[in-house]
Amino acid sequence: MHSDAFETLADPTRRRILAALRGGEQQVNAIVEQAGIHQSGVSRHLRILHEAGFVSVRQDGQRRLYALRPEPFRELEAWLAEYRRLWEARLDRFGDALEQRRKDAADHKETDR
Structure with missing residues (x-):
């Protein structure tokens, strides 16, 4: 258990993104609607969550689908x-x-x- 996990989860926007992903795999645009911030912000936070191991990314044609990692x-x-x-x-x-x-x-x- 790393303190980095708590630092990652400390951000309220990242917690909103994680909450949005509780319903299953989603595209960035769907997460943007639920998180209430611009696409560039969601993408930045998704990158941080991915690097910290909290989310996975799957390429599906032109789409990138994000999901929680347990x-x-x-x-x-x-x-x-x-x-x-x-x-x-x-x-x-x-x-x-x-x-x-x-x-x-x-x-x-x-x-x-």
Whole structure:
């Protein structure tokens, strides 16, 4: 997992392009319509996403079709999973402490009656 992946994904226009490609393989013009920027900007961002490994390009006659590549997203998921486990364990302990506090308060309330 490279920090370059996060730098690549930090740009909101690139994230819009990736969102546009979630529906499947598309030509630049279709991505331009969805991303809301000029064709030259989309092409520049697609080049960056391609170099970073997030998208693939396939030539189909005169058309260039772009699609998401799953591998970098799997790498991101694996990297994030380590941190998710850390936070889930902490949240579980916090939940247990809250539950114990609730039980203690209920027991205290019972003994005050």
